[in-house]
Amino acid sequence: MNPREVLQYISASPEPDFHNTVVFRRLALWRERYDALQGEAEEEFRSELEELRRAVASDLEQEVAPDRDPGPDLAPQVKERASRLGFAMTGVVRFDRKWVSPEYRKHVRFNNLVVALSEVPAAAMDSVPSRESYLAAFRAELASGKRALAMGDFLRGKGYPVQYVYVPLAGRSLALVHPYAVEAGLGQMGANGQLLSPVEGSRSTLVMLSTDAPMSYDKPVDYGINRLCEECRICVERCPGRALSEVKVNWRGVHKHKINSDRCLSMVARYSGCNVCTKVCPVQKYGLAEVMDHYRGSGGQVLGKGAEELEGYAMDGKGFQGPARRPRFGVADGAKGFMAMADKWGVPVPSTSASEARAYWVGRRVRKTGKNDGATMM
Numbered sequence: 001m002n003p004r005e006v007l008q009y010i011s012a013s014p015e016p017d018f019h020n021t022v023v024f025r026r027l028a029l030w031r032e033r034y035d036a037l038q039g040e041a042e043e044e045f046r047s048e049l050e051e052l053r054r055a056v057a058s059d060l061e062q063e064v065a066p067d068r069d070p071g072p073d074l075a076p077q078v079k080e081r082a083s084r085l086g087f088a089m090t091g092v093v094r095f096d097r098k099w100v101s102p103e104y105r106k107h108v109r110f111n112n113l114v115v116a117l118s119e120v121p122a123a124a125m126d127s128v129p130s131r132e133s134y135l136a137a138f139r140a141e142l143a144s145g146k147r148a149l150a151m152g153d154f155l156r157g158k159g160y161p162v163q164y165v166y167v168p169l170a171g172r173s174l175a176l177v178h179p180y181a182v183e184a185g186l187g188q189m190g191a192n193g194q195l196l197s198p199v200e201g202s203r204s205t206l207v208m209l210s211t212d213a214p215m216s217y218d219k220p221v222d223y224g225i226n227r228l229c230e231e232c233r234i235c236v237e238r239c240p241g242r243a244l245s246e247v248k249v250n251w252r253g254v255h256k257h258k259i260n261s262d263r264c265l266s267m268v269a270r271y272s273g274c275n276v277c278t279k280v281c282p283v284q285k286y287g288l289a290e291v292m293d294h295y296r297g298s299g300g301q302v303l304g305k306g307a308e309e310l311e312g313y314a315m316d317g318k319g320f321q322g323p324a325r326r327p328r329f330g331v332a333d334g335a336k337g338f339m340a341m342a343d344k345w346g347v348p349v350p351s352t353s354a355s356e357a358r359a360y361w362v363g364r365r366v367r368k369t370g371k372n373d374g375a376t377m378m
């Protein structure tokens, strides 16, 4: 990451809340046509979801104990409580406003941010993409949201107010979550665009809450994930939507494998949340320590690379895709291929920005010709 470049992008062209983007609205339209899973899950957990949403929406009105805990640093207590509640990892950072969506800049309160990570059960990955895996991830997010409420109660019981910043399923998403998770040392970004934590890999879900309780801050940790990803690249090669750029691009100040969100979200909506890039990641399957040990012990081999148990997946209507196969999306799937499916079904025109489209097409040209224009695509 180039911090000065990041700031330049944030001030000149801040990113809105994802839920307010055309890409997201398009996802909802796709879901309505193709996949009723979200509705099914919402129906099944209706009362729990309503309770979660009510509690999150009323965060600043909830009662706070009159006496504040006089401790100079509540971070150890908060982490101990988070662990007892079932969070796999918890970190604390200063609530730097630069990742807050512009719509909410005037609404955010408090300067300390608790970022907590929960596990999505490993069993949910075996059948990705499927109804079962989708519902298992939904349940994990709901459980994580309930833990966030319990954390809020704990801090209010200590005399400190709480604002929920990011609680999936509760409609609360005031800021991007991944930069803070990295800052808090919970992991690093993988080539699949997800946070890879040392405990669950990408098989995790995050919540964030802010408070003015005094807490010491954590620091980012280099777990070696960026280097591992460059050797591994399984997710890039296995992504059925060809949505992960094969070359790293400079995206808003960060050198990364960029997700083509149009391609990815079309897959997410059509194939039960997709999530193949999580399933095939060796870090979620075997754990970071084991993958690193194997890498060192084998002179540079990535654990599970090429193995059917890691790389294989089945897709509705496409059959089993072993390590050497990826599904193809042709005329039968929609006009001239995957990107054209939206037009065929009357979904509004893609929102892909010019720069995002360029990143994709440049990546495609590099694959074909082996020539690279350089790291910067903007």
Ligand code: SF4
Pocket (backbone or CB within 6 Å): 238, 239, 240, 241, 242, 243, 244, 259, 263, 264, 265, 267, 268, 273, 274, 275, 276, 277, 278
């Ligand atoms: S969710 Fe599916 S389409 Fe999107 S990046 Fe992951 S594997 Fe690719």
Ligand code: SF4
Pocket (backbone or CB within 6 Å): 190, 191, 192, 193, 196, 228, 229, 230, 232, 233, 234, 235, 236, 280, 281, 282, 283
């Ligand atoms: S599959 Fe490999 S390249 Fe992709 S995120 Fe996991 S470790 Fe990184």
